[in-house]
Amino acid sequence: MKDFVFQNPTKIIFGKGKISKLGEEVVKTSKKVLLVYGKGSIKENGVYDQVISSLKSYGIDFAELSGVKPNPVLSKVHEGVDLARKEQVDGIIAIGGGSVIDSSKTIAAGFYYEGDIWDAFIGKYKAKKSLPIYVVLTISATGSEMNGGAVITNEKTKQKYSFWSVKSYPRVSILDPSVQFSLPKIQTANGAADVIAHVLELYFDGSRNVQIMDEISEGIVRTVIDSTNILIKTPDDYEARANLVWSATLALNGINGTGRSGGDWASHAIEHSLSALYDIAHGSGLAIIMPAWMRYTYKEDVEKFARFANKVFGIDELDHEKAAIMGIDRLKDWYKSIGLPVSLSDAKIPVESVDKIVENAAMRTPFGRLKKLQPSDVKEILNLCV
Amino acid sequence: MKDFVFQNPTKIIFGKGKISKLGEEVVKTSKKVLLVYGKGSIKENGVYDQVISSLKSYGIDFAELSGVKPNPVLSKVHEGVDLARKEQVDGIIAIGGGSVIDSSKTIAAGFYYEGDIWDAFIGKYKAKKSLPIYVVLTISATGSEMNGGAVITNEKTKQKYSFWSVKSYPRVSILDPSVQFSLPKIQTANGAADVIAHVLELYFDGSRNVQIMDEISEGIVRTVIDSTNILIKTPDDYEARANLVWSATLALNGINGTGRSGGDWASHAIEHSLSALYDIAHGSGLAIIMPAWMRYTYKEDVEKFARFANKVFGIDELDHEKAAIMGIDRLKDWYKSIGLPVSLSDAKIPVESVDKIVENAAMRTPFGRLKKLQPSDVKEILNLCV
Numbered sequence: 009m010k011d012f013v014f015q016n017p018t019k020i021i022f023g024k025g026k027i028s029k030l031g032e033e034v035v036k037t038s039k040k041v042l043l044v045y046g047k048g049s050i051k052e053n054g055v056y057d058q059v060i061s062s063l064k065s066y067g068i069d070f071a072e073l074s075g076v077k078p079n080p081v082l083s084k085v086h087e088g089v090d091l092a093r094k095e096q097v098d099g100i101i102a103i104g105g106g107s108v109i110d111s112s113k114t115i116a117a118g119f120y121y122e123g124d125i126w127d128a129f130i131g132k133y134k135a136k137k138s139l140p141i142y143v144v145l146t147i148s149a150t151g152s153e154m155n156g157g158a159v160i161t162n163e164k165t166k167q168k169y170s171f172w173s174v175k176s177y178p179r180v181s182i183l184d185p186s187v188q189f190s191l192p193k194i195q196t197a198n199g200a201a202d203v204i205a206h207v208l209e210l211y212f213d214g215s216r217n218v219q220i221m222d223e224i225s226e227g228i229v230r231t232v233i234d235s236t237n238i239l240i241k242t243p244d245d246y247e248a249r250a251n252l253v254w255s256a257t258l259a260l261n262g263i264n265g266t267g268r269s270g271g272d273w274a275s276h277a278i279e280h281s282l283s284a285l286y287d288i289a290h291g292s293g294l295a296i297i298m299p300a301w302m303r304y305t306y307k308e309d310v311e312k313f314a315r316f317a318n319k320v321f322g323i324d325e326l327d328h329e330k331a332a333i334m335g336i337d338r339l340k341d342w343y344k345s346i347g348l349p350v351s352l353s354d355a356k357i358p359v360e361s362v363d364k365i366v367e368n369a370a371m372r373t374p375f376g377r378l379k380k381l382q383p384s385d386v387k388e389i390l391n392l393c394v
Numbered sequence: 395m396k397d398f399v400f401q402n403p404t405k406i407i408f409g410k411g412k413i414s415k416l417g418e419e420v421v422k423t424s425k426k427v428l429l430v431y432g433k434g435s436i437k438e439n440g441v442y443d444q445v446i447s448s449l450k451s452y453g454i455d456f457a458e459l460s461g462v463k464p465n466p467v468l469s470k471v472h473e474g475v476d477l478a479r480k481e482q483v484d485g486i487i488a489i490g491g492g493s494v495i496d497s498s499k500t501i502a503a504g505f506y507y508e509g510d511i512w513d514a515f516i517g518k519y520k521a522k523k524s525l526p527i528y529v530v531l532t533i534s535a536t537g538s539e540m541n542g543g544a545v546i547t548n549e550k551t552k553q554k555y556s557f558w559s560v561k562s563y564p565r566v567s568i569l570d571p572s573v574q575f576s577l578p579k580i581q582t583a584n585g586a587a588d589v590i591a592h593v594l595e596l597y598f599d600g601s602r603n604v605q606i607m608d609e610i611s612e613g614i615v616r617t618v619i620d621s622t623n624i625l626i627k628t629p630d631d632y633e634a635r636a637n638l639v640w641s642a643t644l645a646l647n648g649i650n651g652t653g654r655s656g657g658d659w660a661s662h663a664i665e666h667s668l669s670a671l672y673d674i675a676h677g678s679g680l681a682i683i684m685p686a687w688m689r690y691t692y693k694e695d696v697e698k699f700a701r702f703a704n705k706v707f708g709i710d711e712l713d714h715e716k717a718a719i720m721g722i723d724r725l726k727d728w729y730k731s732i733g734l735p736v737s738l739s740d741a742k743i744p745v746e747s748v749d750k751i752v753e754n755a756a757m758r759t760p761f762g763r764l765k766k767l768q769p770s771d772v773k774e775i776l777n778l779c780v
């Protein structure tokens with residue numbers, strides 16, 4: 009087990025109807041907040057009204073930034089920073105999933121930075137200060153509700169990069185599983201693929217002697233699979249939804265990464281190049297890329313891939329190489345079974361895209377920890393996705 | 395899954411040699427601290443010197459309270475409060491295990507309370523303020539290094555009670571697994587029994603639809619068993635020690651209790667009456683009491699006990715009642731195999747003790763959630779321990 013430092017200050021308020029607690033928390037730091045949200049589905053499912061009602065009952069004023077898109081972009085962040093300054097807010101409330109939360113974190117850090125906050129994504133600036141951030145979660149996937157990370161796409165440079173800061177942990181995140189009942193099934197499936205990817209990026213990073221972490225990782229994956237299987241049929245099953253929601257948060261709140269080597273993250277890197285160039289949901293991109301990455305790299309750690317097959321899918325095959333492949337195939341089949349694409353053609357991305365994605369990824373290669381990938385490796389992995 | 399609020403601000407610094415980081419952390423809040431420790435084994439194994447060296451390099455002054463005993467007592471806490479005030483400290487460093495940490499938490503809260511801090515244990519006072527607490531952990535068992543709870547025995551009233559406060563979370567806990575290499579085997583075993591008991595108190599509380607929590611619970615128990623089996627033979631196996639240390643912390647840092655009904659805690663309550671009256675280590679007491687409690691109550695939730703047998707011991711018995719009993723027996727056998735007592739006579743506690751323990755427990759009955767226990771139930775459980 010590797011040395012580590014772990015601290016996570018985010019307060020989680022979990023349960024049906026808990027959005028009413030928002031004002032009580034926000035008033036501790038803020039008098040006027042910027043509400044950040046997406047296309048406005050929150051106005052249809054009642055979440056927006058619950059937020060406004062809670063803020064009003066504590067006399068909290070607000071401005072609004074709507075229209076944050078999936079694979080959120082830097083220009084929207086700039087718009088948010090300008091608005092936050094103009095409106096002189098002293099806090100930010102993200103109402104949404106990863107895209108909204110990550111945009112909010114970036115706006116919150118950008119508020120105090122004189123340069124372009126993109127500098128935080130390319131290592132030129134270390135965020136020292138941030139507006140306090142509050143989250144009302146409407147889709148479980150990224151785990152951003154309980155960590156200090158954010159992923160943003162710079163549309164000009166076609167770079168989808170991330171930053172992390174100890175200042176970017178939300179103060180409070182409200183997780184009401186029932187607000188996710190109305191999600192389209194494909195979004196639940198995309199979220200599940202994202203959660204599993206977070207776990208597996210950490211799980212398959214070549215770490216040794218991390219039994220307690222492996223046990224937790226496997227438990228999260230089993231729970232995500234079981235819960236998603238129920239939700240694909242019954243989207244308003246509260247208990248399955250609650251298990252998926254909390255598993256998604258636990259998958260990337262830091263606990264699961266303790267004692268490990270830092271994660272592999274090559275699948276995410278390749279997917280970020282894919283979704284920086286093509287309009288595809290992050291979870292769908294991962295459902296395509298990750299099994300291909302697993303297939304390409306499993307020989308680096310056959311034992312661990314065989315363990316995965318056994319612990320997650322109950323595969324009892326003594327030949328570990330066979331077991332490893334069976335486990336990867338089962339994961340891919342499961343993605344298919346919940347309606348996710350598992351090839352570029354499933355996602356209607358042209359074969360010619362491979363070279364473009366490789367070129368984009370080459371801005372950051374080499375990446376990956378289990379196997380350090382060069383552009384030629386990325387190309388071979390993408391060829392497995394055609 | 396039940397609604398919950400989760401927040402845990404403690405910073406964990408984990409790894410060999412990390413005690414050197416102490417001064418750097420303490421100096422953020424404190425100029426003069428009270429060092430709290432036990433019989434002085436920390437002076438033999440080098441921990442004391444590492445602490446002093448780190449404090450000195452940051453110019454931090456200190457006073458000392460030594461001699462905290464297992465099953466720590468209120469009179470020692472009073473001594474600590476007086477000393478902390480006399481020496482005008484502005485922080486406390488607990489160097490030890492649960493007894494030292496719990497005494498430190500109580501002193502830290504007592505420092506700001508004009509009455510007797512025992513009031514916090516009997517519900518007369520809610521701790522509003524506390525000196526900052528830092529921990530250098532020397533034995534893994536109670537999980538007190540990452541929560542807000544403390545257990546203290548009032549020698550006069552023979553009450554072993556607990557209090558919990560959001561103000562009592564340690565600021566920073568340093569977990570260096572290598573300092574536990576020199577522990578006597580029985581102490582490692584006692585710690586393991588305590589950790590498993592924490593998990594099972596939560597696991598067997600009658601909660602439904604908590605798959606993610608059950609997965610984590612079972613993973614912790616499997617890891618504790620596997621690691622302890624190694625450490626009983628090879629106490630200085632760093633990797634096994636590290637897995638046990640971190641599992642012990644995770645068992646009671648709040649995560650494992652989210653979404654549940656609050657835990658059963660009857661086994662702890664009975665054990666607290668046992669160790670308030672007799673000189674027995676808490677872990678040994680639990681190794682005696684818990685299997686008996688399981689045997690007495692399993693019919694309240696046969697399915698869960700059968701699940702435990704399957705997930706922890708791999709018992710594949712279709713008759714769930716049989717499986718439940720097999721699982722309980724296996725746990726008891728395992729305690730025996732690592733050198734723990736599993737009956738009162740193993741621990742040289744006289745048969746006549748049963749009535750005294752029941753009488754002590756009767757100060758707090760009814761307790762327990764899976765089955766609400768009256769004094770007559772406690773007596774039946776103790777009769778299973780003779």
